[in-house]
Amino acid sequence: MKEIEIDEQSGFCFGVVTAIKKAEEELSKSGTLYCLGDIVHNNREVERLRSMGLITINHEEFARLHDAKVLLRAHGEPPETYDIARRNNIEIIDATCPVVLRLQKKIKQEYTQPDAAEKQIVIYGKSGHAEVNGLVGQTEGNALVVEKFDELQKLDYNKDIRLYSQTTMSLDEFQQVVHHIANHIGADAGFEYHDTICRQVANRIPGIRQFAASHDLIFLVSGKKSSNGKILFNECREVNPNSHLIESAREINPELLKNATSIGICGATSTPTWLMEEISEAIKSYI
């Protein structure tokens, strides 16, 4: 008899829950709503909302849009997006997560200080990621984005450094970045860092490791574009090499199920519970 368990801690974080609720509320009233970028890094959930009337547009399409209602997702947007909305008579339904909003404000405050030109504002995050674009936008594009450890060499260690992090980065890696800068900063330069990592991801790590270690086989269900999905998957793989990242039931390899007696299903902060349940049903149909 095989045991299948869905991780209770997995599933949407409150930022994603709020964004989806706002989209559903609006769709129930008007039947159509634009969303700037995928509402969540999960194709199946995007498809579900598309069938309810949600139309995903990119930034070029947004700039051409007039007299419409547009939802901004939890990742947040740079000030330019709000400027375009004002010019084009676009009503914004702002679902920027409060955690991201606080971080945007902090960075803007730093950037608007009188001595801002003497400092380097550094964001540890994924270059080109929507949230990071929104953060860099608070500095008129002047913040430096550092994605990998070896990119730290591009910083000027004789100039003050103020370090922030994208909310979904790994806490361990952020701490390594902090140590590296602290060890290299010049005698006449100052270094301050702000741990702005969202605990919705970081706090899940011990639990997901325990969950992954307690099963023979793990399926972590996540969109391939999800940053926190990758982090959580790596954590699972470290404690259980028989961990597999899948986006849908179609990706389940039935061969894997043969020798497993206990199968765990978990997900990222962008993984809907209904999708993990669907995976569980698909596994049951194979065994």
Ligand code: SF4
């Ligand atoms: S992971 Fe954290 S910051 Fe990102 S949307 Fe969820 S609650 Fe907000």
